[in-house]
Amino acid sequence: MNNTAQVQQLNPNAIALCTLGRWIASRHWVPATGGNFSIRQTDNMALVTASGKDKGELSPQDLLPVSWQADQLHCQYGTPSAETALHAQLYQLDPQIKAVLHTHSVHATVFSCLIGADNYPFRGYEMQKAISGIQSHEQTLTLAIFDNTQDIPALARQVQQRWKSKALPFALLVRGHGLYVWGYSLAEAKRHLEGWEFLINCELERLKITGKP
Ligand SMILES: CSCCC(=O)C(=O)COP(=O)(O)O
Numbered sequence: 746m747n748n749t750a751q752v753q754q755l756n757p758n759a760i761a762l763c764t765l766g767r768w769i770a771s772r773h774w775v776p777a778t779g780g781n782f783s784i785r786q787t788d789n790m791a792l793v794t795a796s797g798k799d800k801g802e803l804s805p806q807d808l809l810p811v812s813w814q815a816d817q818l819h820c821q822y823g824t825p826s827a828e829t830a831l832h833a834q835l836y837q838l839d840p841q842i843k844a845v846l847h848t849h850s851v852h853a854t855v856f857s858c859l860i861g862a863d864n865y866p867f868r869g870y871e872m873q874k875a876i877s878g879i880q881s882h883e884q885t886l887t888l889a890i891f892d893n894t895q896d897i898p899a900l901a902r903q904v905q906q907r908w909k910s911k912a913l914p915f916a917l918l919v920r921g922h923g924l925y926v927w928g929y930s931l932a933e934a935k936r937h938l939e940g941w942e943f944l945i946n947c948e949l950e951r952l953k954i955t956g957k958p
């Protein structure tokens with residue numbers, strides 16, 4: 746272990762993200778090596794999960810410091826998540842973002858495959874108020890959906906394009922792949938993850954019963 750990796754063992758952000766990873770795994774939202782997480786350290790640097798790890802069994806040294814300058818990424822050591830470019834894009838789109846969580850739940854994945862449109866409106870659920878900025882179940886909360894691709898920098902550019910017309914409400918879905926959520930604190934990102942998972946589950950159940958999107 747190098748000196749920087751040793752420092753992470755004492756970093757409260759790194760410890761908190763590992764603890765949250767165990768909770769997320771207990772909900773079966775990061776099976777196998779699916780999912781990745783990050784937490785911002787400075788304006789242009791975050792700790793990002795190492796690629797290919799079981800995200801329910803993370804140690805602080807599995808969180809790698811990654812810095813960015815526009816679309817250029819720099820990692821001092823190790824191999825960060827294959828999806829790091831999307832995390833870096835989100836941090837650049839909103840400097841207030843503190844944490845990004847990406848999960849692979851069965852429900853979000855199946856839901857994303859059933860919806861052909863590039864967004865899906867949620868309306869009428871009290872739980873919408875778990876998402877910052879939503880004060881009423883009567884407000885429409887629109888989840889952006891992107892086609893999956895192995896070209897993560899290209900996906901990051903699509904997110905940037907979509908953000909130009911309106912900031913995304915703390916989440917996006919990648920079809921057949923999984924959910925991304927973020928927050929202005931780690932606790933807020935966790936709340937958004939639980940809120941969006943609940944909303945997606947509700948709509949999936951409704952679709953199963955009524956057959957109507
Ligand atoms: C079986 S997971 C496939 C890759 C993926 O979508 C993911 O979220 C995990 O990739 P990482 O490089 O962050 O481990």
Ligand SMILES: [Zn+2]
Nearest residue numbers: 779780847923
């Ligand atoms: Zn993924």
